[in-house]
Amino acid sequence: MNAMTDRTADLTTPGDRRAAGPLEVPADRSWMERHGRTLWISLARLGLLVLALALWQLASGRLVDPLFISRPSEIGTQLRSWLSDGTLTSNTWLTVQEILLGFALGASSGLVAGFFLAIVKVLGDVLDPYMIAFYSIPKVALAPLFIIWFGIDIKMKVLLSAATVFFLVYLNTAAGVRSVDRGLIDAVRLMGGSRRQMIVKVLVPGAMPGVITGLRVGVPYALIGAVVGELVASNRGLGYLMLDSASQFNTAGVFAALVVITIIAGILNLGVNLLQRRSSRWQARPGE
Amino acid sequence: MMTAVLRVVDLEKSFLKGDKRVVALQGLNLDVEEGTFLTVLGRSGCGKSTMLNMMAGLLSPTSGRIEFRGRPVTGPNRDLAYLTQHDTLMPWRDLQHNIEMPLEVRGVGRAERAAVASELIERVGLGGFEKHYPRELSGGMRRRAGLARMLSAQPDTYLLDEPFGALDAQLRAELQADLLRLWYGSGKTVVFITHDLEEALLLGDRLIVLGPVGRVLLDQRIDLPRPRDLDQIRLEPNFVKLHKVTADALRAGSVQREEGAA
Numbered sequence: 001m002n003a004m005t006d007r008t009a010d011l012t013t014p015g016d017r018r019a020a021g022p023l024e025v026p027a028d029r030s031w032m033e034r035h036g037r038t039l040w041i042s043l044a045r046l047g048l049l050v051l052a053l054a055l056w057q058l059a060s061g062r063l064v065d066p067l068f069i070s071r072p073s074e075i076g077t078q079l080r081s082w083l084s085d086g087t088l089t090s091n092t093w094l095t096v097q098e099i100l101l102g103f104a105l106g107a108s109s110g111l112v113a114g115f116f117l118a119i120v121k122v123l124g125d126v127l128d129p130y131m132i133a134f135y136s137i138p139k140v141a142l143a144p145l146f147i148i149w150f151g152i153d154i155k156m157k158v159l160l161s162a163a164t165v166f167f168l169v170y171l172n173t174a175a176g177v178r179s180v181d182r183g184l185i186d187a188v189r190l191m192g193g194s195r196r197q198m199i200v201k202v203l204v205p206g207a208m209p210g211v212i213t214g215l216r217v218g219v220p221y222a223l224i225g226a227v228v229g230e231l232v233a234s235n236r237g238l239g240y241l242m243l244d245s246a247s248q249f250n251t252a253g254v255f256a257a258l259v260v261i262t263i264i265a266g267i268l269n270l271g272v273n274l275l276q277r278r279s280s281r282w283q284a285r286p287g288e
Numbered sequence: 289m290m291t292a293v294l295r296v297v298d299l300e301k302s303f304l305k306g307d308k309r310v311v312a313l314q315g316l317n318l319d320v321e322e323g324t325f326l327t328v329l330g331r332s333g334c335g336k337s338t339m340l341n342m343m344a345g346l347l348s349p350t351s352g353r354i355e356f357r358g359r360p361v362t363g364p365n366r367d368l369a370y371l372t373q374h375d376t377l378m379p380w381r382d383l384q385h386n387i388e389m390p391l392e393v394r395g396v397g398r399a400e401r402a403a404v405a406s407e408l409i410e411r412v413g414l415g416g417f418e419k420h421y422p423r424e425l426s427g428g429m430r431r432r433a434g435l436a437r438m439l440s441a442q443p444d445t446y447l448l449d450e451p452f453g454a455l456d457a458q459l460r461a462e463l464q465a466d467l468l469r470l471w472y473g474s475g476k477t478v479v480f481i482t483h484d485l486e487e488a489l490l491l492g493d494r495l496i497v498l499g500p501v502g503r504v505l506l507d508q509r510i511d512l513p514r515p516r517d518l519d520q521i522r523l524e525p526n527f528v529k530l531h532k533v534t535a536d537a538l539r540a541g542s543v544q545r546e547e548g549a550a
Contacts, residue, residue: 282423
């Protein structure tokens with residue numbers, strides 16, 4: 001009888017809890033020990049970039065005709081001149097608008113469709129092969145049709161970009177909803193939850209990893225959609241700038257536009273990574 | 289005279305598998321009295337989880353019926369709480385919010401939810417882990433959390449399906465003691481499924497051994513004193529005797545099954 005009361009008391013003392021999990025002790029590490037590797041990697045990346053630019057600059061005119069590869073200094077000059085006459089700002093702004101609008105439109109419709117068709121399972125099963133078929137069409141191939149439908153202004157690029165993003169977000173969202181553990185759904189039913197509660201409290205948060213994957217994969221495609229749209233038919237935007245420079249054999253101009261597009265892509269990826277880091281604390285990270 | 293909380297009448301459940309019908313349970317009759325701790329023992333595949341799923345209202349019987357307090361079970365019921373074999377804590381909710389969830393679902397206010405959950409977290413010995421996510425808790429802690437969540441629903445009947453099956457022996461003993469401590473004196477009805485003979489005897493007031501397709505091989509009262517000290521009780525002559533009776537019944541069941549298969 002004594003042993004029993006002892007055990008019961010034990011369960012509520014903090015000592016018992018510590019025995020239940022791994023022990024955590026503060027690790028005494030210097031700043032260099034903690035961040036040394038990150039710093040080293042960053043420096044190496046920067047070094048590689050400088051080296052590549054230097055080699056490019058040296059090779060141009062000596063080993064390769066500048067008509068083909070231009071040279072970093074000329075690209076810089078081109079960017080400065082575009083910047084001073086306003087060409088760069090207005091065209092970049094247009095492309096950025098196309099990307100953002102295209103992404104917003106494609107992602108939101110993809111989200112709605114993904115949840116809806118995964119929840120109304122019969123409809124999802126019926127539409128599935130068609131969705132896959134549309135997904136498989138290279139979206140560039142839709143450009144001529146989109147020109148007929150929407151003309152060659154910003155609308156066409158936004159929709160081309162949205163069409164690309166839509167399928168990526170739709171497919172990943174639907175896969176996310178379908179991957180939600182059946183046991184969790186039953187758990188809410190057992191609590192007496194309504195269908196609405198089941199969707200809001202289980203399906204939506206449970207599908208988040210899929211949704212985020214879809215959004216992350218979709219971001220670069222929003223950019224691709226917009227730029228491809230501009231390359232096919234336009235009179236403004238970074239894609240047009242690139243095409244126009246190429247037609248005048250202005251290689252520096254082509255590279256300058258590419259640099260800007262790369263920078264936009266980098267910024268977009270940075271945003272996506274932030275989004276992912278914020279929402280994934282409950283998920284296991286690699287290495288755990 | 290005790291009344292039956294759960295009444296199982298001529299229960300049958302079969303599943304369609306291709307063009308075959310697989311019978312999981314057949315002709316099961318069972319009354320579970322108010323306030324009883326009933327343990328159901330059986331080898332895997334004897335239909336005990338199927339029975340529990342039907343009691344919980346997750347599955348419907350092929351024929352026969354289950355009544356809860358005189359009413360046929362047609363779907364999940366808030367007065368019945370079910371702790372499944374596997375964790376069903378929401379991975380995206382921290383401990384506190386997982387335990388609050390049953391209350392949230394039924395629309396209890398924030399302050400009251402938090403108060404109930406905090407008290408339960410202390411009672412199951414998880415104080416200090418409120419902000420931890422399930423993946424940050426050990427297997428035993430997740431089971432404790434599952435218990436706490438079940439208790440927060442404040443049901444009057446608990447269904448437990450091999451809740452401690454996946455834990456190591458030491459932890460299982462701890463959680464068995466916890467469960468008895470939380471239940472003892474509460475007057476709640478428990479149906480506890482296990483494939484561990486000792487566990488069935490240690491915890492229950494009444495033990496049922498299920499054979500193939502849910503045939504009742506043994507229906508035995510466990511007249512061991514309460515509250516029970518799980519270490520001491522194994523040495524009681526009565527425990528040893530019950531152990532033998534139950535083991536014999538299990539063995540007889542498996543012999544029958546082999547004969548049936550031959």
